[in-house]
Amino acid sequence: MAAPRNLALWNYCGRRWSRAMRGCQQLGLRSSWPGASLSARLLSQEKRATETHFGFETVSEEEKGGKVYQVFESVAKKYDVMNDMMSLGIHRLWKDLLLWKMRPLPGTQLLDVAGGTGDIAFRFLNYVQSQHQRKQKRQLRAQQSLSWEEIAKEYQNEEDSLGGSHVMVCDINKEMLKVGKQKALAQGYRAGLAWVLGDAEELPFDDDKFDIYTIAFGIRNVTHIDQALQEAHRVLKPGGRFLCLEFSQVNNPLISRLYDLYSFQVIPVLGEVIAGDWKSYQYLVESIRRFPSQEEFKEMIEDAGFHKVTYESLTSGIVAIHSAFKL
Ligand SMILES: COc1cc(O)cc(C/C=C(\C)CC/C=C(\C)CC/C=C(\C)CC/C=C(\C)CC/C=C(\C)CC/C=C(\C)CC/C=C(\C)CC/C=C(\C)CC/C=C(\C)CCC=C(C)C)c1O
Numbered sequence: 167m168a169a170p171r172n173l174a175l176w177n178y179c180g181r182r183w184s185r186a187m188r189g190c191q192q193l194g195l196r197s198s199w200p201g202a203s204l205s206a207r208l209l210s211q212e213k214r215a216t217e218t219h220f221g222f223e224t225v226s227e228e229e230k231g232g233k234v235y236q237v238f239e240s241v242a243k244k245y246d247v248m249n250d251m252m253s254l255g256i257h258r259l260w261k262d263l264l265l266w267k268m269r270p271l272p273g274t275q276l277l278d279v280a281g282g283t284g285d286i287a288f289r290f291l292n293y294v295q296s297q298h299q300r301k302q303k304r305q306l307r308a309q310q311s312l313s314w315e316e317i318a319k320e321y322q323n324e325e326d327s328l329g330g331s332h333v334m335v336c337d338i339n340k341e342m343l344k345v346g347k348q349k350a351l352a353q354g355y356r357a358g359l360a361w362v363l364g365d366a367e368e369l370p371f372d373d374d375k376f377d378i379y380t381i382a383f384g385i386r387n388v389t390h391i392d393q394a395l396q397e398a399h400r401v402l403k404p405g406g407r408f409l410c411l412e413f414s415q416v417n418n419p420l421i422s423r424l425y426d427l428y429s430f431q432v433i434p435v436l437g438e439v440i441a442g443d444w445k446s447y448q449y450l451v452e453s454i455r456r457f458p459s460q461e462e463f464k465e466m467i468e469d470a471g472f473h474k475v476t477y478e479s480l481t482s483g484i485v486a487i488h489s490a491f492k493l
């Protein structure tokens with residue numbers, strides 16, 4: 167059992183090392199030890215001092231991760247109820263649409279990054295199970311001669327009922343995952359599901375591993391979006407698909423005005439009343455305004471090496487689903 171783990175770790179270290187070397191080479195620095203190591207350290211120190219944003223606040227890149235962690239640690243227990251209240255349930259439709267766009271085939275290996283409390287993973291399991299059951303019914307109808315015992319057996323094995331599909335939920339936040347796992351237990355999701363603590367910028371998976379990568383309402387919170395996109399590209403198999411559901415730019419001026427009013431005047435109040443946390447919900451609306459437009463984000467996805475990048479705006483552009491392929 168230990169060997170594959172060690173191999174994965176070794177591969178992972180190798181990738182981190184070659185990425186550091188590439189960074190040095192791009193800057194014309196020597197890549198031999200020990201100069202390269204010093205240069206890499208200087209580079210990373212310089213990177214650490216770089217500023218970024220946390221909502222409308224300017225913070226160092228080093229600080230941002232911790233602040234985002236605190237936000238989701240604080241809201242985890244009220245996260246699901248807050249989403250229903252803020253959107254009057256509309257977020258559920260957006261997530262359903264993501265699944266309809268994905269249309270996973272039997273045997274699909276899905277990685278749901280920033281998967282939080284499991285909304286995308288549970289929808290995926292429902293989808294593949296219902297697809298598989300439909301297929302089984304068709305097959306059983308064709309094999310009328312099967313006994314009832316044989317038919318019942320077909321339905322008994324939970325793993326089989328997913329047709330070999332599997333979803334890996336990866337999130338950086340322990341509290342969000344904890345709520346997700348509790349939900350899975352309560353709602354009876356067991357087979358075909360795994361939970362992993364990990365950073366979208368440094369995914370703990372080998373190259374070319376997944377058929378589909380999803381990230382819903384997650385990428386806006388990541389410090390280096392370009393790095394997260396490169397990681398998405400790395401872990402997808404050739405032919406694999408990237409799907410991102412994220413807040414975007416509203417294209418109707420009247421709706422935009424109303425949406426701004428609602429966002430800044432109502433959402434933090436709901437955050438305070440329901441979750442006892444104004445600041446996290448102020449961060450939510452500010453981070454939405456900071457996120458690139460549909461077209462800008464499309465370009466970022468292309469820059470990460472993806473092909474056939476398309477997007478669909480939903481609810482007047484309040485959110486968009488971006489789709490792309492690794493060729
Ligand atoms: C910390 O980080 C996070 C925490 C989280 O919990 C979640 C996330 C990630 C986010 C999600 C998974 C999705 C969460 C959903 C949202 C943030 C909400 C998205 C918003 C909508 C779907 C509604 C958009 C609203 C409009 C287009 C404008 C229409 C607005 C109005 C009619 C109300 C206008 C408001 C005022 C004039 C201010 C005064 C009003 C009041 C005091 C009354 C309050 C009214 C309500 C509570 C009703 C709310 C109305 C709606 C939801 C309208 C729905 C209608 C349409 C979509 C057209 C995360 O990162």
Ligand SMILES: C[S@@+](CC[C@H](N)C(=O)[O-])C[C@H]1O[C@@H](n2cnc3c(N)ncnc32)[C@H](O)[C@@H]1O
Pocket residue numbers: 234238279280281282283284285286336337338339342364365366367381382383384387388389
């Ligand atoms: C708004 S929630 C989205 C949860 C879920 N995907 C959904 O649609 O309900 C954002 C999630 O992103 C996670 N997150 C933030 N930064 C991350 C990172 N660098 N790597 C992985 N997950 C991250 C947070 O912990 C949080 O669970």
